[in-house]
Amino acid sequence: MLTTESSSNYHDLEKMSVNELLISINAEDQTVPFAVQKAIPQIEALVEQIVPRMQVGGRLFYIGAGTSGRLGVVDASECPPTFGVPFDLVVGIIAGGDKAIRKAVENAEDDSQQAWIDLADYHPGKNDTLIGIAASGRTPYVIGGLNTAREAGILTGCVVCNAGSLVAQAAEYPVEIVVGPEFLTGSTRMKSGTAQKLALNMISTAVMIRLGKVKGNKMVDMQLTNEKLVDRAVRMIIEELDIPQNEAEKLLAEHGSVRAVINAVKS
Structure with a gap:
């Protein structure tokens, strides 16, 4: 059995x-x-x-x-x-x-x-x-x-x-x-x-x-397929870069992902 x-x-x-x-x-x-x-x-x-x-x-x-x-x-x-x-x-x-x-x-x-x-x-x-x-x-x-x-x-x-x-x-x-x-x-x-x-x-x-798909404890490569995920991404960028929300939103729109934003700003 x-x-x-x-x-x-x-x-x-x-x-x-x-x-x-x-x-x-x-x-x-x-x-x-x-x-x-x-x-x-x-x-x-x-x-x-x-x-x-x-x-x-x-x-x-x-x-x-x-x-x-x-x-x-x-x-x-x-x-x-x-x-x-x-x-x-x-x-x-x-x-x-x-x-x-x-x-x-x-x-x-x-x-x-x-x-x-x-x-x-x-x-x-x-x-x-x-x-x-x-x-x-x-x-x-x-x-x-x-x-x-x-x-x-x-x-x-x-x-x-x-x-x-x-x-x-x-x-x-x-x-x-x-x-x-x-x-x-x-x-x-x-x-x-x-x-x-x-x-x-x-x-x-x-x-x-x-495989490097996470930074810290964040899903920095997640797909931004809805408003909730976009808001989460903006909060990640604010926390990582210590910048105002409007600047984080602008950078995210420009680069398309949290990782891309971080790499662009810190490179």
Whole structure:
């Protein structure tokens, strides 16, 4: 029995009050960061391998099915606006294609050949990294993709929520975050999904910081796609350069990003 499939520690959920349900779910959720903490050495080892590859032009790919695939797509899609990187530097691929983001595609995760077919559109090379995401650790789509990528000399990692899984065996740098039984038996969108999201946050953010996409603690390369972000950028410039707001706004309009403004003024 996989840990992610083991029976919940709670019983007769339908008899609980709303307050009891929420308190119980929250109690389970509070255990997740501690499980992630135990996996930090594994996460560190993976990040240390990704960074030098991306420094010479490599890309980061996520593959997964269902909730796991969606989490990869979310993390990848946030990298361009947050760090100002090209949209194809971090790529999330979900079994069943983009339509599976909103609606489950039947049997998509059971095809062990399809992940590499999906990746082939991007012409993966030896500086790239492939991270398989699978709570169960047994998803054929992910296992097949990792095995083929590894044979092709591509760095492989994974994020799973069961120990000793086939996905972990297929990856050179596995990250195993065992969160225990779900509150709702087998519903890995809950604790397992939270653990995977935390791990992906850590991986992509740490990688981008090491790639120089952050200055101090600021997102100086973020894309200015709405008023909130423009206001944030202006505040960053004011804080960094100690200049009036109107001057900061003028410089931002002229140069287009916080980093460009800072470089122009301090060069």
